[in-house]
Amino acid sequence: MRKSLWIISFLFAVLGTPFAHADALTGTLALSGHGTQEVAIGPCASGLCIDFDWAGTLNAGPPQTVNTGVVDGTGDAGVFDITNNFACAAGPPICANTGTDTSVFVHDLNSTAVPINIAVSLPFVKFNVDPWVITLTDLVGGVDGLTHCGDALSPGQTCSPAGSPFNEQNVGTCTTASNCNVQINITFQGTADDGAGHLSNVIGILSTTFSGTDFQIINSDIGSGQDVVTSDSATLYLTPSSGVTPAPEPGTSSLLLIGIGFVLVMLRRIDRGS
Numbered sequence: 001m002r003k004s005l006w007i008i009s010f011l012f013a014v015l016g017t018p019f020a021h022a023d024a025l026t027g028t029l030a031l032s033g034h035g036t037q038e039v040a041i042g043p044c045a046s047g048l049c050i051d052f053d054w055a056g057t058l059n060a061g062p063p064q065t066v067n068t069g070v071v072d073g074t075g076d077a078g079v080f081d082i083t084n085n086f087a088c089a090a091g092p093p094i095c096a097n098t099g100t101d102t103s104v105f106v107h108d109l110n111s112t113a114v115p116i117n118i119a120v121s122l123p124f125v126k127f128n129v130d131p132w133v134i135t136l137t138d139l140v141g142g143v144d145g146l147t148h149c150g151d152a153l154s155p156g157q158t159c160s161p162a163g164s165p166f167n168e169q170n171v172g173t174c175t176t177a178s179n180c181n182v183q184i185n186i187t188f189q190g191t192a193d194d195g196a197g198h199l200s201n202v203i204g205i206l207s208t209t210f211s212g213t214d215f216q217i218i219n220s221d222i223g224s225g226q227d228v229v230t231s232d233s234a235t236l237y238l239t240p241s242s243g244v245t246p247a248p249e250p251g252t253s254s255l256l257l258i259g260i261g262f263v264l265v266m267l268r269r270i271d272r273g274s
Contacts, residue, residue, distance in 0.1 A: 105125070116164070185205055
């Protein structure tokens, strides 16, 4: 099976210590699947699932589908080894990552526990050394629509199956499935906690590519009850988020209250003197 690439993109704006905001945790992590685990996508006992730590045997593809092995969508032990690392330039305690992490752990997703466009709270990504935890709070429904989902194959087509988080696109020559690839991504919102009470808003994108097939075949397989499988190699991008307005920190809030109190006292004195 040709290795596909899972891309996990996070947009961060990290709150700092009182009176100042911390530098954002930024950088790129190259991740590779741990051992024999792979990622399975499709129906399971909990609805529609993404199982990040699936293991079993495969039917021939493309796309390859599950032959044996349970797709559960509930595990929290999907291990991605970090093949390169980064450290936050400011260092602890302003930001926690020290560049010593060797892996991250990714929680499975299923449509029962994590329905689309509904507020949830799921510890989604954890680092194995530094105390960063990324909590998923909203799995965004797919936005590509149904218009081209049933069309005959052509390059550039997009599709978001009804009720799913998937945004799918056929890329390549796409005269036949064999010279076509499918890019599938999901988007989520959440928060990141550095383990010291500093929270940040997160926008994330997970993306993978299936080679030698098209989304019409993938959706047909999933619709017929099969789970499609891709490798769990990945790249983790961390970049500062723009447009995020953090809530005031305790130190900032205290200063605001003191300032408001001072203004009220001065106004009362002026009123008495007039």
